[in-house]
Amino acid sequence: MNESENNFNDLKQLLKLKRHEIPPPGFFNQFSDEVVARIRAGEGSGTGSFADRLNEQVPWFVSFLRIFEAKPGVIGGFATSLCLLLLFGVVLAERSESGPQSILTTASSQADPTASTPALASVATPTFANSTASEGGIAISTNASLQPVTAFFGQPAGASALFQPASFAPAH
Amino acid sequence: MTMIMSEPATTPDPSTPAGMLEGDLVKRARRGDLHAYDELVKRYQERIYATIYHMTSNHEDANDLAQEAFIKAYSALKSFKGGSSFYTWLYRIAVNKTINFLKQRKNKYHLSLNDIDFNAEHDPDLMALISDKTPTRDVGLSELQKKLNEALLKLSEPHRMVVVLHDVQGQSHDEIAEIMGCNIGTVRSRLFYARQQLQGHLAEYIKP
Numbered sequence: 001m002n003e004s005e006n007n008f009n010d011l012k013q014l015l016k017l018k019r020h021e022i023p024p025p026g027f028f029n030q031f032s033d034e035v036v037a038r039i040r041a042g043e044g045s046g047t048g049s050f051a052d053r054l055n056e057q058v059p060w061f062v063s064f065l066r067i068f069e070a071k072p073g074v075i076g077g078f079a080t081s082l083c084l085l086l087l088f089g090v091v092l093a094e095r096s097e098s099g100p101q102s103i104l105t106t107a108s109s110q111a112d113p114t115a116s117t118p119a120l121a122s123v124a125t126p127t128f129a130n131s132t133a134s135e136g137g138i139a140i141s142t143n144a145s146l147q148p149v150t151a152f153f154g155q156p157a158g159a160s161a162l163f164q165p166a167s168f169a170p171a172h
Numbered sequence: 173m174t175m176i177m178s179e180p181a182t183t184p185d186p187s188t189p190a191g192m193l194e195g196d197l198v199k200r201a202r203r204g205d206l207h208a209y210d211e212l213v214k215r216y217q218e219r220i221y222a223t224i225y226h227m228t229s230n231h232e233d234a235n236d237l238a239q240e241a242f243i244k245a246y247s248a249l250k251s252f253k254g255g256s257s258f259y260t261w262l263y264r265i266a267v268n269k270t271i272n273f274l275k276q277r278k279n280k281y282h283l284s285l286n287d288i289d290f291n292a293e294h295d296p297d298l299m300a301l302i303s304d305k306t307p308t309r310d311v312g313l314s315e316l317q318k319k320l321n322e323a324l325l326k327l328s329e330p331h332r333m334v335v336v337l338h339d340v341q342g343q344s345h346d347e348i349a350e351i352m353g354c355n356i357g358t359v360r361s362r363l364f365y366a367r368q369q370l371q372g373h374l375a376e377y378i379k380p
Binding site: 014035 | 367
């Protein structure tokens with residue numbers, strides 16, 4: 001580091017010239033008066049622009065936004081990663097939609113041999129659920145929102161343990 | 173005894189704004205005491221103005237921006253938590269304001285340089301750098317001043333800011349990192365890159 005500092009010695013000497021640049025005589029005598037006069041005139045009581053307030057309250061967010069300024073590569077990379085994330089979300093959502101339905105089909109076909117198609121299963125199961133409920137058995141709902149959380153993450157169709165308990169057997 | 177008698181004349185009265193500590197002045201200014209804030213302005217006006225002036229190379233712009241920075245700081249005093257010194261916080265406001273201004277202005281700048289003071293002509297290091305071909309020292313200095321400012325304006329705002337704060341204003345890497353909201357490594361690398369660029373732009377004035 002010292003070596004690189006030495007390489008810039010002449011430049012640093014040259015930059016010293018900037019310290020000799022001085023404003024017109026008497027400039028600082030009235031500077032503070034002007035500032036205070038402007039504050040008294042009401043300029044200091046304003047809340048400032050939205051950007052200013054944002055900069056004050058969440059400076060890290062403003063710094064984050066500055067990363068994208070005039071950097072097409074970074075903007076492109078960020079946009080691509082957002083698109084990929086969105087695509088991943090869509091694929092995941094599609095899988096979770098098909099997952100519970102296939103599980104239901106398997107489970108209902110085990111309980112009722114006549115329900116061999118998904119369409120039949122979706123009609124037959126609520127009827128069965130109502131009858132078991134009235135007879136003191138455990139009811140099951142076809143409403144996807146009431147299914148266990150694991151069903152949304154693509155539970156394999158063969159894993160019928162979730163619906164295996166004797167809820168489908170009529171309670172006598 | 174004479175010394176004791178003469179002391180009060182030189183030491184500022186702690187009951188007046190001029191003799192108060194920065195923290196007390198900030199507390200008073202936050203309560204709306206403009207005399208206290210006037211004292212804070214007086215304490216930091218030269219450094220804030222100089223930083224903005226070296227960034228813009230324009231006296232009128234520097235005057236406007238420095239005033240706006242102090243006004244902005246006054247209106248935002250309530251949000252000043254005291255995590256850093258008032259001086260650093262004020263600097264940060266001035267730096268942000270200046271960088272925003274320069275981004276809007278882009279390359280549409282015109283130089284409005286201040287005069288060089290008399291002492292510059294007696295700086296041996298500076299004189300040694302002036303080319304022998306220049307007819308007089310006055311011409312040499314003003315030409316050098318113009319070239320130096322033009323070279324600085326060719327740097328990006330963050331690089332220029334680091335050079336101004338470190339090599340012109342004499343701030344430490346730590347202080348610059350705090351003012352600019354980045355880490356010390358970034359400050360060092362920006363400084364190195366900026367110096368390299370400047371050396372290239374000012375090659376005719378710097379020994380190889």
